[in-house]
Amino acid sequence: MEIFHIAAECYPAAKVGGLADVVGALPKYQNSAGHLVSVVLPRYETKFINENEFDCVHSDFVKLGNFNFPFNILKERTGKLGYELYLVEIPELFDRKEIYGHEDDIERFVSFQIATLDWINTRTAMPDVINCHDHHTGLIPFMMMYANKYEKLKDTPTVITIHNSIYQGQFGFDKLYYLPEFDLSKVTLLEWDNRINSLATAIKCASAVTTVSPNYLNEINYSAYGLESLFNLVRYKSRGILNGIDMEVWNPATDKMLEKNYSIKNFKKGKQENKEKLCAEHNLDPTKPLFSFIGRLLEEKGADLLPHAAAMSLSENYKEINILVLGSGNTEIENQLTHLLTSFKGNYNAVIGYDEALAHQIYAGSDFLLMPSRVEPCGLNQMYAMRYGTIPIVRRTGGLKDTVIDFGDNGNGICHDQASVGDICYSIQRAVNLYKDKKKINDIRKKGMAIDHSWESVCQEYIEGYNLILNKNEG
Numbered sequence: 059m060e061i062f063h064i065a066a067e068c069y070p071a072a073k074v075g076g077l078a079d080v081v082g083a084l085p086k087y088q089n090s091a092g093h094l095v096s097v098v099l100p101r102y103e104t105k106f107i108n109e110n111e112f113d114c115v116h117s118d119f120v121k122l123g124n125f126n127f128p129f130n131i132l133k134e135r136t137g138k139l140g141y142e143l144y145l146v147e148i149p150e151l152f153d154r155k156e157i158y159g160h161e162d163d164i165e166r167f168v169s170f171q172i173a174t175l176d177w178i179n180t181r182t183a184m185p186d187v188i189n190c191h192d193h194h195t196g197l198i199p200f201m202m203m204y205a206n207k208y209e210k211l212k213d214t215p216t217v218i219t220i221h222n223s224i225y226q227g228q229f230g231f232d233k234l235y236y237l238p239e240f241d242l243s244k245v246t247l248l249e250w251d252n253r254i255n256s257l258a259t260a261i262k263c264a265s266a267v268t269t270v271s272p273n274y275l276n277e278i279n280y281s282a283y284g285l286e287s288l289f290n291l292v293r294y295k296s297r298g299i300l301n302g303i304d305m306e307v308w309n310p311a312t313d314k315m316l317e318k319n320y321s322i323k324n325f326k327k328g329k330q331e332n333k334e335k336l337c338a339e340h341n342l343d344p345t346k347p348l349f350s351f352i353g354r355l356l357e358e359k360g361a362d363l364l365p366h367a368a369a370m371s372l373s374e375n376y377k378e379i380n381i382l383v384l385g386s387g388n389t390e391i392e393n394q395l396t397h398l399l400t401s402f403k404g405n406y407n408a409v410i411g412y413d414e415a416l417a418h419q420i421y422a423g424s425d426f427l428l429m430p431s432r433v434e435p436c437g438l439n440q441m442y443a444m445r446y447g448t449i450p451i452v453r454r455t456g457g458l459k460d461t462v463i464d465f466g467d468n469g470n471g472i473c474h475d476q477a478s479v480g481d482i483c484y485s486i487q488r489a490v491n492l493y494k495d496k497k498k499i500n501d502i503r504k505k506g507m508a509i510d511h512s513w514e515s516v517c518q519e520y521i522e523g524y525n526l527i528l529n530k531n532e533g
């Protein structure tokens with residue numbers, strides 16, 4: 059089957075978070091399973107894109123209302139990623155390093171979607187399935203069905219995969235003219251809460267909806283930033299598929315970013331050496347348990363609780379624990395985390411920014427990974443942590459609930475119910491006690507490392523989903 063994935067991120071070409079990891083891995087495994095898979099994303103100014111070679115396979119102008127932007131479709135030359143990577147180059151809109159956060163994000167991503175469909179529409183054969191990811195590609199199912207110029211794509215089935223329902227790509231009807239001419243009787247499909255809502259449009263129009271974990275699919279029926287009733291309505295065409303992890307990229311036995319490679323057979327020594335290097339580089343004490351956090355410093359991740367929870371835990375366990383934070387996001391949280399450095403030097407550090415190599419080193423060198431998330435549609439960090447023998451401490455929500463069971467119930471991690479300073483500190487205290495029981499902690503680490511979160515079986519679930527909608531279309 060020929061599958062197109064269309065997204066705003068794809069590792070290693072452009073990454074902000076988990077969306078990139080999924081769009082960089084799932085296509086690779088679908089391709090190995092015998093399908094012909096392509097990924098389409100905008101051409102940003104990223105290191106990977108600048109350092110690799112692409113061929114221009116199509117050029118045209120994309121029309122956004124009364125603007126015309128020249129665009130090119132670039133194809134990665136070697137195919138080394140395990141799927142065909144296409145970049146939509148619209149220099150005026152995407153010639154920037156930052157993927158999101160621009161004033162003209164709506165213009166950028168609407169143009170990206172139109173240019174992508176303009177190009178696909180020129181092909182002689184249409185793909186069997188188009189899998190869109192998150193709101194940046196949410197208008198595609200609508201335009202394929204109802205925009206006059208995409209008549210050829212009308213019957214191609216589409217899937218919207220929801221990685222996060224917080225971000226919905228809303229904009230006013232004053233920008234309706236950005237869209238190519240379409241059947242006006244369908245205009246209400248674009249609307250949610252009196253605005254054009256890209257994610258809601260995709261949920262209404264796509265042939266199928268998937269979420270990145272089964273538990274998240276349950277949660278969004280009662281908590282989805284205003285889209286709850288819509289999710290209830292489309293339950294019949296929805297399924298929750300737990301993300302896998304790329305076992306090649308995330309493998310402590312071969313990971314080139316680590317100080318020392320290790321496997322389940324020699325993880326005690328391997329982790330210790332990585333911990334020593336990490337602690338030396340960040341002025342921490344390698345003889346004490348190391349708690350880390352990696353991620354976007356936002357309320358949805360519970361990051362606003364970290365400064366207070368870190369200060370309390372470090373004070374209560376004076377010099378008995380280390381805490382290391384890597385992330386960026388909300389400036390106030392960043393400042394509070396940086397400010398703590400003055401009080402807890404030697405046992406605490408915070409790196410504000412994005413650093414892929416350091417993230418790998420933290421998964422390898424830490425004892426525990428904190429994830430007090432308020433919202434976590436799937437969460438990949440806990441799976442990476444376990445693969446690297448680090449015990450996740452999670453709030454029971456979304457995909458964290460699907461993947462982490464408390465060690466008190468014979469599980470693989472530490473769980474708490476509330477996103478609160480008290481619950482985080484209580485869990486840290488339990489971890490400090492667990493750390494003293496070497497046999498028990500090593501058994502839990504081993505259990506985590508042995509879990510198979512690979513994409514092979516997950517990829518099959520996506521294919522089953524595609525087959526269902528293909529059969530429906532044919533029947």
Ligand code: ADP
Binds near residue numbers: 439
């Ligand atoms: P989300 O997509 O909501 O940010 P996920 O858990 O699904 O969360 O995925 C997060 C991904 O981003 C992981 O690969 C994690 O290692 C990575 N990541 C997040 N923040 C940073 C950072 N500051 N530096 C390096 N990697 C990061």
